[in-house]
Amino acid sequence: MTREVANPTRTKELLKKYGFSFKKSLGQNFLTDLNILRNIVDVAQLNEQTNVIEVGPGMGSLTEFLARSANQVLAFEIDQRLMEVLAETMGPYPNVTVVNEDVLKADLEKVTSEVFENPELPIKVVANLPYYVTTPIMMHFLEASLEIDEMVVMMQKEVADRITAGPGTKAYGSLSVAVQYFMEAETAFIVPKTAFVPQPNVDSAILHLTKRETPAVEVYNEDKFFALVRASFQQRRKTLWNNLTSYFGKDEATKERLEAALAACAIDPKRRGETLSLQEFADLTNYLYPANN
Numbered sequence: 164m165t166r167e168v169a170n171p172t173r174t175k176e177l178l179k180k181y182g183f184s185f186k187k188s189l190g191q192n193f194l195t196d197l198n199i200l201r202n203i204v205d206v207a208q209l210n211e212q213t214n215v216i217e218v219g220p221g222m223g224s225l226t227e228f229l230a231r232s233a234n235q236v237l238a239f240e241i242d243q244r245l246m247e248v249l250a251e252t253m254g255p256y257p258n259v260t261v262v263n264e265d266v267l268k269a270d271l272e273k274v275t276s277e278v279f280e281n282p283e284l285p286i287k288v289v290a291n292l293p294y295y296v297t298t299p300i301m302m303h304f305l306e307a308s309l310e311i312d313e314m315v316v317m318m319q320k321e322v323a324d325r326i327t328a329g330p331g332t333k334a335y336g337s338l339s340v341a342v343q344y345f346m347e348a349e350t351a352f353i354v355p356k357t358a359f360v361p362q363p364n365v366d367s368a369i370l371h372l373t374k375r376e377t378p379a380v381e382v383y384n385e386d387k388f389f390a391l392v393r394a395s396f397q398q399r400r401k402t403l404w405n406n407l408t409s410y411f412g413k414d415e416a417t418k419e420r421l422e423a424a425l426a427a428c429a430i431d432p433k434r435r436g437e438t439l440s441l442q443e444f445a446d447l448t449n450y451l452y453p454a455n456n
């Protein structure tokens with residue numbers, strides 16, 4: 164019999180031994196399906212030349228699979244109660260470092276430089292994310308100056324659908340644009356609720372994200388680009404024109420400037436934000452904020 168943490172009998176024993184009770188507010192749904200864990204590690208294609216960052220190791224079910232394949236694993240766990248469990252389960256894996264910290268507050272550059280002995284090795288993020296903070300965690304990693312080559316992350320299927328969605332679909336929004344700008348994103352596989360204890364109410368998906376060598380589109384001013392994208396999706400049922408005038412202002416000079424920009428980019432102001440491609444958002448931003456501004 165295998166004695167992995169995710170083995171349902173071992174999971175039960177550990178829960179009992181430490182008197183652990185799940186906190187829904189921390190998104191605690193632990194994986195108890197060894198095949199799913201193997202598949203996650205297969206998608207991540209780890210080897211001894213890869214360092215891994217994990218968010219939320221829980222009792223260490225995924226962490227031990229990562230530890231067996233990667234060079235080093237750095238895991239951020241917010242729940243102090245899990246520290247003693249992890250001290251036991253990660254005991255056999257000296258290449259695992261658990262940091263008891265909210266990953267959203269962590270200075271990723273600092274911690275990785277302190278923990279990873281070979282900081283020149285490529286870094287991959289592999290995690291079964293806490294669903295209540297999936298989007299902030301994704302943005303935290305995308306915005307970090309740390310070089311992250313790949314992410315293999317489990318999330319609510321609905322959020323994975325939003326991230327991979329293209330223009331003209333209901334799921335397409337500012338999250339799709341923000342992630343796709345930096346990374347290529349595809350759903351690797353779907354995970355049934357039965358793979359977890361306790362079972363979540365929603366289906367899950369493993370998303371595989373690979374960093375692009377250069378962003379998907381050329382943008383002179385990224386901050387303005389993301390602000391314009393957010394403004395375009397502000398009220399999804401409104402036209403692009405209404406959303407953009409609410410954001411930029413409704414005075415005549417501003418309206419004229421916007422009209423000229425939309426015409427120059429061949430974008431009909433009556434379209435909705437959700438129909439614009441990344442290229443069209445980039446064209447509009449670059450027209451409004453030229454390179455030398």
Ligand SMILES: C[S@@+](CC[C@H](N)C(=O)[O-])C[C@H]1O[C@@H](n2cnc3c(N)ncnc32)[C@H](O)[C@@H]1O
Nearest residue numbers: 192193194219220221240241242265266291293
């Ligand atoms: C979905 S569970 C995954 C647990 C484990 N990796 C597994 O697959 O069985 C999410 C984990 O993230 C932790 N967590 C929640 N919010 C966090 C945060 N902001 N920073 C770090 N860990 C967090 C939870 O305590 C929990 O252990």
